[in-house]
Amino acid sequence: MNIFWFRRDLRLEDNVGLFHALSSDEDVLPIFIFDETILSQLPKDDARVTFIYQQLEKIQTQLQAIGKSLAVFHGTPLEVFAKLIDENKVKTVYTNHDYEPYARKRDLELNLFFKEKNIEFKTSKDxxxxxxxxxxxxxxxxxxxxxxxxxxxxxxxxxxxxIHYKSEDLLNKITLHSYSFLSLSDIGFESSKIKVTHYDxxxxxxxxxxxxxxxxxxxxxxxxxxxxxxxxxxxxxxxxxxxxxxxxxxxxxxxxxxxxxxxxxxFPHTINSSFRPKYDEIKWENNEVLFQKWCEGKTGYPFVDAGMRELNATGHMHNRVRMIVASFLCKHLLIDWRWGETYFATKLLDYEQSSNVGNWQWAAGSGVDAAPYFRIFNPTEQIKKFDKDLAYIKKWIPELNSLEYPNPIVDHKEAREKCLRVYKAAVG
Structure with a gap:
């Protein structure tokens, strides 16, 4: 028997690793593992976990239509594979590449474990x-x-x-098995109230x-x-x-x-360190009160606040607005880009470590292909360019133009001048 391990490839069609597994001479057990190392860091109603579960349900429905099923486990990958190998004669484990530092470390450890058991570990670009x-x-x-x-x-x-890898045409190679398809409650989670918008x-x-x-x-x-x-x-x-x-x-x-x-x-070090090392010399102020106001969308800058409120309510933020709120945090508030990157990581439905780190470092001026540090978005001027009728802003800030809406927490001109002084002192 061979195993196919679903990870960041939650579909049956045009799935490279699944295609190679199903093209082998062995029957295939398809599995998904809810990795408790990752889950332990998330709220119990995390919308991304709900989304993953919904995609697994789609796969399960497709498989059940042909009398097959997906096995869903909860634990560390090492524990799950140790159990599967103990209970089955496994020749090869197939999966698709994952490029993030945690995944690379995990796969390296698993590869060593599989070698000890004389099991091949084959991964594909997908x-x-x-x-x-x-x-x-x-x-x-x-x-x-x-x-x-x-x-x-x-x-x-x-x-x-x-190439289109017609994995969907080979599903008859999936083996019958008695493993469970766990529910969300089985892994200690509940459905999120945040709904994922269908792509267009x-x-x-x-x-x-x-x-x-x-x-x-x-x-x-x-x-x-x-x-x-x-x-x-x-x-x-x-x-x-x-x-x-x-x-x-x-x-x-x-x-x-x-x-x-x-x-x-x-450059895996960039998840924690600036791509341009001298930018790690910046003397961030890291004011926790101002950071909290940024997180809550209460800075007194409408474009920034609308973006943060959209993020908190929906798990989504428009791309243009992401640039505005990131620039504001780093340049107006002099708060370390890593604080913002971490907050986005907890909220964004589409959180992708590489893009998130790359874009935050771009906003801070510390990354590859970065905006020069003296380019500082004026959040008020951005409204004139991209939301002049205030349609987006009023959607998220109904109290705009009332006494309930806060005054700006910093003055743009003063914040800009301070930012330029601080950056220049660090990077010259």
């Missing part, structure tokens, strides 16, 4: 088009600026045949993406992030959709995702 060192400079070093990376990505893509990759959205994506009131973003994060959709299908449009803006966003993934792969 959640990206290009990974690791697939897109590098001619001298083999990684790109740290987006535009040349993007150009090389597109060059490589033109030479690549986009229609031609109308993609073709008009450049013209509409910066205006939060228009609600013209794809909501694809969480589906890509957990592999509920195939990246190959999403890229194929994007390629069909004459407008490349949507494709560029998918390439940004892979750019940040390869940065995290080559």
């Amino acid at each position: 959640q990206v088009i290009f990974e690791k060192s697939d897109v590098v400079k001619d001298d083999g070093t990684p790109y740290v600026v987006y535009t040349p990376f993007s150009n090389k990505w597109k060059d490589n893509f033109r030479k690549t045949k986009l 990759i229609s031609n109308a959205l993609i073709d008009n993406y450049e013209a509409t994506r910066n205006f939060p009131a228009m609600n013209k973003t794809s909501y694809l992030g969480i589906y890509l994060r957990f592999g509920a959709v195939s990246i190959r299908k999403m890229v194929a959709n994007a390629i069909q449009s004459k407008n490349e803006t949507f494709l560029k966003e998918l390439i940004w995702r892979e750019f940040f993934m390869q940065i995290l792969w080559h």
